[in-house]
Amino acid sequence: MSxxxxxxGLVAAGAGALLGAALPARHRVPGAALAxxxxxxxxxxxxxxxxxxxxxxxxxxxxxxxxxxxxxxxxPLGALFxxxxxVVGLAVSCYSVGYxxxxxxxxxxxxxxxxxxxxxxxxxxxxxxxxxxxxxELMALTxxxxxxxxxxxxxxxxxxxxxxxxxxxxxxxxILLGLVLLAAHAGGQGFTEIAAHRGRLSSPIASVVFVLTLxxxxxxxxxxxxxxxxxxxxxxxxxxxSALMSGxxxxxxxxxxxxxxxxxLGGGPLWWWLLVAxxxxxxxxxxxxxxxxxxxxxxxxxxxxxxxxxxxxxxxGSAGALAAGGERAVAGLVLLAALFHLLNHSLxxxxxxxxxxxxxxxxxxxxxxxxxxxxxRMPATAVLFGIGALAISALPGLNGFASEWLLLEGLLxxxxxxxxxxxxxxxxxxxxxxxxGGLTATAFVKALGVGFLGQPRxxxxxxxxxxxxxxxxxxxxxxxxxxALGVAPGVVLPGLERAVSSGLAGGAPRAxxxxxxxALASWRGAVQPALVVSGLLAGIxxxxxxxxxAPRPAELRxxxxxxxxxxxxxxxTARMEITATSFSEPLQRVFADVLRxxxxxxxxxxxxxxxxxxxxxFHQRVDDAIERVVYRPVISAVARWGxxxxxxxxxxxxxxLAFGFAALVLVLVVLA
Amino acid sequence: MRSGAELxxxxxxxxVVLAGAVLALWRKDLRALISLLGLQGAALATLAAALCVxxxxxxxxxxxxxxxxxxxxxxxxxxxxxVRADPGSRExxxxxxxxxxxxxxAVLVVLSYLVADPxxxxxxxxxxxxxxxxxxxxxxxxxxxxTRRKAVSQIVGxxxxxxxxALVAFLLTAGVPLLVELGASLDVLLVVVVLQVxxxxxxxxxxxxxxxxxxxxxx
Numbered sequence: 085m086s087x088x089x090x091x092x093g094l095v096a097a098g099a100g101a102l103l104g105a106a107l108p109a110r111h112r113v114p115g116a117a118l119a120x121x122x123x124x125x126x127x128x129x130x131x132x133x134x135x136x137x138x139x140x141x142x143x144x145x146x147x148x149x150x151x152x153x154x155x156x157x158x159x160p161l162g163a164l165f166x167x168x169x170x171v172v173g174l175a176v177s178c179y180s181v182g183y184x185x186x187x188x189x190x191x192x193x194x195x196x197x198x199x200x201x202x203x204x205x206x207x208x209x210x211x212x213x214x215x216x217x218x219x220x221e222l223m224a225l226t227x228x229x230x231x232x233x234x235x236x237x238x239x240x241x242x243x244x245x246x247x248x249x250x251x252x253x254x255x256x257x258x259i260l261l262g263l264v265l266l267a268a269h270a271g272g273q274g275f276t277e278i279a280a281h282r283g284r285l286s287s288p289i290a291s292v293v294f295v296l297t298l299x300x301x302x303x304x305x306x307x308x309x310x311x312x313x314x315x316x317x318x319x320x321x322x323x324x325x326s327a328l329m330s331g332x333x334x335x336x337x338x339x340x341x342x343x344x345x346x347x348x349l350g351g352g353p354l355w356w357w358l359l360v361a362x363x364x365x366x367x368x369x370x371x372x373x374x375x376x377x378x379x380x381x382x383x384x385x386x387x388x389x390x391x392x393x394x395x396x397x398x399x400x401g402s403a404g405a406l407a408a409g410g411e412r413a414v415a416g417l418v419l420l421a422a423l424f425h426l427l428n429h430s431l432x433x434x435x436x437x438x439x440x441x442x443x444x445x446x447x448x449x450x451x452x453x454x455x456x457x458x459x460x461r462m463p464a465t466a467v468l469f470g471i472g473a474l475a476i477s478a479l480p481g482l483n484g485f486a487s488e489w490l491l492l493e494g495l496l497x498x499x500x501x502x503x504x505x506x507x508x509x510x511x512x513x514x515x516x517x518x519x520x521g522g523l524t525a526t527a528f529v530k531a532l533g534v535g536f537l538g539q540p541r542x543x544x545x546x547x548x549x550x551x552x553x554x555x556x557x558x559x560x561x562x563x564x565x566x567x568a569l570g571v572a573p574g575v576v577l578p579g580l581e582r583a584v585s586s587g588l589a590g591g592a593p594r595a596x597x598x599x600x601x602x603a604l605a606s607w608r609g610a611v612q613p614a615l616v617v618s619g620l621l622a623g624i625x626x627x628x629x630x631x632x633x634a635p636r637p638a639e640l641r642x643x644x645x646x647x648x649x650x651x652x653x654x655x656x657t658a659r660m661e662i663t664a665t666s667f668s669e670p671l672q673r674v675f676a677d678v679l680r681x682x683x684x685x686x687x688x689x690x691x692x693x694x695x696x697x698x699x700x701x702f703h704q705r706v707d708d709a710i711e712r713v714v715y716r717p718v719i720s721a722v723a724r725w726g727x728x729x730x731x732x733x734x735x736x737x738x739x740x741l742a743f744g745f746a747a748l749v750l751v752l753v754v755l756a
Numbered sequence: 757m758r759s760g761a762e763l764x765x766x767x768x769x770x771x772v773v774l775a776g777a778v779l780a781l782w783r784k785d786l787r788a789l790i791s792l793l794g795l796q797g798a799a800l801a802t803l804a805a806a807l808c809v810x811x812x813x814x815x816x817x818x819x820x821x822x823x824x825x826x827x828x829x830x831x832x833x834x835x836x837x838x839v840r841a842d843p844g845s846r847e848x849x850x851x852x853x854x855x856x857x858x859x860x861x862a863v864l865v866v867l868s869y870l871v872a873d874p875x876x877x878x879x880x881x882x883x884x885x886x887x888x889x890x891x892x893x894x895x896x897x898x899x900x901x902x903t904r905r906k907a908v909s910q911i912v913g914x915x916x917x918x919x920x921x922a923l924v925a926f927l928l929t930a931g932v933p934l935l936v937e938l939g940a941s942l943d944v945l946l947v948v949v950v951l952q953v954x955x956x957x958x959x960x961x962x963x964x965x966x967x968x969x970x971x972x973x974x975x
Contacts, residue, residue, distance in 0.1 A: 737910075738851060738902055742902045749864075756871045
């Protein structure tokens with residue numbers, strides 16, 4: 085039953101791609117969106133059944149792939165990723181109807197979105213090396229095409245696509261090497277076969293496999309320092325694609341790490357997982373800091389994805405390290421928190437990217453410094469974006485709080501661990517969680533406050549209109565998910581527990597008690613968000629009622645007049661309000677060593693005297709320091725090498741013939 | 757087992773083909789190279805005829821006729837016309853001098869004997885033992901292609917390679933099907949015609965047929 089629903093989902097998504105390519109322009113987008121929505125519902129049904137029952141399914145489609153056949157199986161861990169993808173995909177399909185109605189999309193653009201969705205749904209179910217690599221590469225390819233949708237209009241999209249293509253192909257090559265090595269040493273390419281024969285692997289081989297695949301998966305997940313494609317690709321992609329990339333595709337990097345590290349290799353030594361946790365810590369800190377410094381709304385969200393994936397990786401790494409030290413109960417709790425956070429991130433980041441797309445749609449820009457006052461013009465978008473922003477800032481009553489609370493509890497309970505190294509890592513994790521919490525709140529106060537409140541700064545923002553209902557419905561679906569999982573996180577915990585016990589090699593004991601709220605099973609610690617929320621709401625209602633009923637002081641009832649001596653401040657204009665750049669200025673000064681902002685101050689003096697400036701212009705850019713320090717030298721070295729290599733083919737026919745002849749003779753000599 | 761006289765003819769013909777290729781490195785005069793090609797063509801035709809007599813295969817007889825016409829007469833005739841049209845470019849103008857070329861040829865012959873072992877081991881037979889001669893002709897032909905500058909000597913190199921391939925085919929497969937040999941010979945003839953036109957046009961445009969002068973065309 086579950087496999088039928090899942091396969092139906094895949095087929096429907098494929099049909100959506102065909103519809104998007106074949107239908108006439110007027111019906112193209114709705115047709116593809118309808119098929120994608122059906123696909124997501126079916127996949128969600130299949131994955132939900134696996135999560136609810138804990139029974140995986142396995143399928144073998146011998147005709148699909150030549151020579152090996154496609155092997156599919158969905159265990160609760162994979163089902164969790166399918167479910168997260170399906171929820172984001174459902175919202176994105178709904179949203180794309182309105183989005184496509186405004187910006188007319190071509191056949192290729194319309195067809196790639198369902199195709200991309202299908203591949204993201206497919207990867208977690210792949211159950212052999214060949215199937216996995218095919219699905220993985222299809223995902224890379226379709227996402228690249230989806231990213232290129234705007235390439236005719238924007239040179240930045242082409243640039244972003246180049247970065248993405250290079251990073252994702254290098255990553256896929258590393259994964260392929262790792263998995264092929266694994267399959268060769270385990271004597272089979274089916275995942276169950278490999279897991280059964282992992283005893284044959286020597287520990288250096290296992291480590292090489294893990295590190296190679298970790299490189300590939302971490303680059304897909306966007307972990308620092310392999311994240312450089314992410315802040316370019318996510319802003320440049322059309323918003324439905326960025327939501328799907330950030331809310332679904334990036335997750336699969338985490339899935340890959342768990343798949344290889346736990347499922348196939350069965351745990352492994354402590355240092356593997358400390359490496360993962362270190363990647364997580366650096367990503368969380370770096371991502372949160374850049375998010376706080378960004379002024380482009382989608383770039384901010386992209387860096388925030390780096391931050392949240394970092395937190396998930398921190399959880400995965402800590403869980404692996406604790407499990408390697410034999411602390412299975414805490415490991416289970418930390419992994420539960422990490423997977424819960426991943427699910428929550430899909431919900432709120434999907435909602436935020438869709439919201440940013442709505443803003444870009446309505447106001448024509450996504451630069452926060454050119455927005456403002458949108459709450460009055462597009463109230464529904466503002467409320468939905470606000471829910472996402474509050475959720476990602478981990479405010480109680482919303483889902484971000486639930487998972488971050490669990491993660492913090494898990495890390496703190498891990499301090500009873502026997503290994504001092506693990507304890508140090510956990511301490512770093514707790515500190516990271518604290519600092520990223522603050523930085524994320526700063527970033528989203530900026531996004532919400534500068535973007536939606538105050539007065540409009542440009543004509544585009546002043547003219548903004550509310551987006552069509554289908555786009556609002558897409559956002560509302562995800563925002564409702566954020567609220568539901570925030571008020572009653574206990575609903576999804578049983579499914580997550582099954583995912584944890586299939587994700588952690590050797591299983592894990594129950595970490596949370598059943599119930600509507602959060603309650604730890606083996607330790608003291610419980611939170612009832614429903615109570616917190618109802619208390620808060622009651623407090624707000626009481627305070628509001630009290631203010632309304634209380635007799636107002638006499639001076640407040642008197643009519644107000646404008647101040648006579650207002651220091652020239654007759655009215656508030658947009659120029660007087662704080663901008664995104666100035667809001668993040670103090671943080672940039674504090675973290676100048678990490679962010680390394682470029683300032684450019686130009687002063688034009690009056691001709692008469694240089695003591696009287698005529699015009700002052702100030703520009704500031706915050707580029708990615710890692711890109712500048714690590715990647716630029718590599719790129720320029722490759723370019724230099726390329727220039728040298730261009731001298732080899734000098735146009736002489738004889739030289740080309742000589743190359744061929746020399747190669748032939750060399751082969752013959754080797755054979756002889 | 758094959759009879760002595762025919763085998764001796766085959767051995768002789770194969771030897772002549774390789775000798776022609778090596779001599780092509782030694783002679784600098786293009787007219788001499790062209791007559792060497794004619795000699796090779798005749799030797800290949802003789803070889804096919806000897807095989808025809810031995811195998812009582814009329815098809816091979818036709819092949820021998822085609823080879824004689826195409827490789828022995830038509831192709832050298834066409835090339836001779838190109839050279840006659842431009843008396844100034846009779847020299848091959850090698851990039852590697854003649855003694856070094858001959859040493860290289862010797863090395864290539866040894867190499868082809870070394871690598872042909874697996875080929876001869878498949879059917880140990882007096883004919884297959886001659887296969888290295890064909891391989892060596894191919895390699896020497898490639899060497900001519902790489903080291904000779906004039907367009908016509910390039911064509912000669914290409915034809916040497918083709919003759920080597922034909923020789924290997926005759927020796928290893930005990931007779932190429934008529935159709936294949938017919939097609940191959942006509943193809944080569946066509947290539948020569950195209951190259952002849954090309955060389956003539958080059959001379960008309962640039963006043964020479966030195967390929968190294970053409971490097972400005974790249975990019």
